[in-house]
Amino acid sequence: MSEADNSQPQLVRAVSRWQIVGLSINDVIGSGIYLLPAATVALLGGFSLWGVVLAGVVVALLVACYAQAASYYDAPGGSYLYAREAFGPFIGFQVGWMIWLTRIASAAALANALADALARFWPVLGEGGGRAAVIVGSLGLLTFINVIGVRSAARTGVALVIGKLLPLAVFIFVGLFYVDWSLAFRGEAIALHDPARLGEAALLLLYAYAGFENIPAAAGEYRNPRRDLPFALMTMIVTVTLVYAGVQLVAQGTLAGLAGSATPLADSAATFGGVGMAMLLTFGAVVSILGTNSNTMMMGPRFLYALAHDGYGPSILARVHARFRTPAAAIITQGVIALGLALAPMLIEEPTHNPFVLLALLSMVTRLLSYIGTAAAVLVLERRYGHRAEAMQLPGGRLIPVLALLLCLALFASASWQNILAAAVAFAIGAVIYLFPRRAH
Template sequence: MATTIKAEVVHRDAGLVREIGVWSFAATIINVVVGGGIFAAPAALAGSVGAWAPFALLACGIAMGAIVLCCAEAGSRVPSSGGTYAYVEAAFGPAPGFIAGMMLWLSCVLAAGGIAAAFADAIVALYPLGAPGVQRIVLIVAVMALVTAINLRGAREGARFAGIATVVKLVPLLLFIGVGAFWVDPANLKPTGSVGPGSFGAAIILSIFTFSGMETMLSASGEVSRPERTVPRALMLAMGGVLLLYIAIQVVAQGLLGPQLAQSKEPLAQALGVVHPGLVLLIALGAAISRGAWLGSDVLGAPRILFAFARDGFLPAALGRVSERTQVPTAAILTHAILGTALALAGEFDWLVLLSALATAPIYIGACLAAVKLRRDNVQLLGSAFRVPGLRIAATIGVLSMVALIALGQPNEIMGLFAAIGLSAILYVARRSVGRR
C-alpha cells in the first residue's frame, strides 16, 4: 500500500520544487492563522463569556493542540500537495479524500472572500475617497491581484512575502501587548457570574476560527524541504506561538477596557486609545494590513488543493500543470484568486467567515483519524516519520472537540455543512462515472 501511495505522491508533486524551510513555513502558518480576525475577536469573546474569555481561548488551544499534533505526524508521513486532502486519501481512499479536499478548498475560498472584503472595508473606513462602493471594488481587486502576482513568481517568493508580512502584522500586536500591559487594571480581569454552556460554546466556535488556517498552508507541503522534519517543527512552533499571543491580547484588552470591551467595534484600537489617542490609528492600520497580508499565504497554499485534484484526475488537467519558468501551478493559482475575488465583491465578512469556520471541523476530524490510520499502516514516504506520543489520545480529543463544535452551530449552519459534504460526495460519484466512460 505504501508503495502505491508513494507513486501517487511522486506523480502529484512532479515539477514542484521543495524549497520552503522551517522558519519560512512557520511564518506562512502564523501569517495565515493570525489574520484580521484577532483585531476584532476580543470583543466578540468578551460579549459571549466576559472575563472568562482567556479560559475559552485556552480550552480551544488544547483542542487545537491535539489537532496540530495529529497534523504534524500525518504531514510527516504524507508530505504532498493538498495537505489534509492527501492525508485522508492515503489513509481511507479517494472518496473520503475528495470530500475532505472539497471541504478544505471551500473553507479556504470562503475565508479568502471574507478577509478580502474586510480588508477593503477597513481601508475605506480609514481613508474614504468619495465613492465608497467604487473604492471598495478597486481595493479588493488590487489586493488580490498583488498577492496573486507575487505567488505566480514562485513558491519561494510567496513564502518570502508571507514571512515579511508576518513580521509587519506582528509589530502592532506586540506593541499592543507591550504598551497596554502597563495600563491593565487588575479589577477588569476578575470574572463575574457564571457562564452558560451555550455562551461558552459560542466563544469556542469563534476561537476556532481565529486559530484555523494551518490546513491552508499544509496544502503546500509538496514544496516544503525535508518535510518529515519541517512540517512538524513549523506547525508546533507556529501554533504554540499563536496561542500565547492570543491569550496575551485578550488579557490586555480585557484589562484595559473591562466591561466596555464587549461593546467595542475595534477593541484593540479602542483599548490602546486608553493609553494614548495617537495609537488608535496605528492599530486600525495594522488590522487592515494584517488582512491584506493574510491573503498572501492563502493564495500560496489553497490553490495547491485544486492542483492536487487536477493531478488526481478530479479537475481539468490544465489546473494540474506547472509552469516551466516559475515551477508553480499557474492556472490553479489564478482560478482560486478569481473565485476569491468574486466572493469578496459579492459577500460580507461575517457570513463568509462563519461558513468557513464551520467547514474546518470535518477537515480536522479527517486529519486526526488519518494520522492514526497512517501510523497503523506504517505509511512513511520520505525519511523517518515524526511520531507523536499518545497519538490516539490526541486524535480522540481532536475529533470530539470538532464534533462538539458542529453540534454548537445553528441548525441552518449544520444543515448547510452536511449539504456541502453531500454535494461533494455527489460530485465524486459523478466524476468517477464520467471517468469510466
C-alpha cells in the same frame, strides 16, 4: 498522492523551515484577533482569558494530529492527502473539495474586510469604485505573487507576519504597564447551563486559531517537509497562544466597556497610547487581513491542484507552469472565482447580511470536517507508518487524536443548522463531481 507526471516541470522545493513557521503564524493570526477580545468577553465574561488559553490547548491537540500526519508524507495535499490515504478516494476528495470551497469563501470575505479596514482612514475606499479597486487590487496582486513563484509568496508571507506581529507586540508590551488587574478578571460568570452560548464561544475561539491546516497543503514545495512541518506547526501554536493570551489580558485590563466595542484593540490602545497607538493597531488590522489572505491565495490552489492531479476537474488545473514551476492555472482559477464572489455583494442594493460574517461561520463547519478527517486518519496512518524512523511519535499514543476527534465532533454538533445544511449541499455537489472523474482509477 499519485505519481507525478514527468512530462511537465515539477514543483520546486524552495521553502525553508523558518519560512514555514512564518507562513503558519501568518495563516492563523488574522482578522480574528482584532475581534476576539470583545466577543469573547461578551460570551465568557471574566473567564475569557482562561478560555483563550484553553482554546489554544485544545487546538494544540489538532495541531499535533496534523504534525504527526505531516511526518509521514512529503507530497502536497494536507488534509485531503491524509483522508484519502486513510479512508479512500471518495472521503479524500470530499475533504479536499470542502477545504477548497472554504479557501475561496475566505479569500472573498477577507478582500471585503480589507476594504472595510481601509475605509477607517479613507472612506471612499469603503464603497463604490474605491471598494472595487481595493478588492480587485488586493486579490490581483496576491494572485500574481503566487503565480510567479512560491518563494516570492513565502517571502511575502514572512514579511506580512512581521508587519502584523509588531503592532500586537507593542500593544502587549506597553499595555501591560497600564493593566487594571481587578478589571482584567471582572465580568459576568460563565453560563455553564447555556450550551448554545458555550458552543458559540467555542466556535469563535476556534475561528481565531483556524488556518494552521493550510500549511501542509504545499508540502511538495518545502525543502524537508517531514522534518520541518511538525516543527513549524508546534512552534506556531505555542507562539499564537502566547500572543492571544497577552492581547486578551491587556484588552480586558484597560477597556472597561470591552464587550461592546466594535474595534476592541484600537479602543483599548487609545486608553493608554492615544490616537497614535490606536492608529498603529488599525494599521496592524489591515496588514493582518492582507497577510491572512496572502496565505489563503497561496495554499488554496494547492488543494485544487491536488484534486485535479488525481483526475478530478480539467487537466490544465494539474499543470505546473514551465517557467515559474507553480500550479499557475489553479492559482488563477481560484483568484478569478474569489474575485467574483468578493464583488458580488456590491450588486445588492441593500444587503441584509455581512458577507464576511456569514462566510467565516460557514468556513468553521467545513474546517471542522477537515479536522475530523485528519484526526481520524491519524488513527489509521499511525498503524501503517508509525514504525518509520522519521515518523513523529505523539505522547500518549492514540490518546491525542482520539481526544481531538471527540472535541471536533462536539463542536460540529454545536453549529447552526443553516451552516450544517449549507455544508451538506456542498458535500452533495462534490459527490456528483466525484462520480465523473477525468480518468478511471
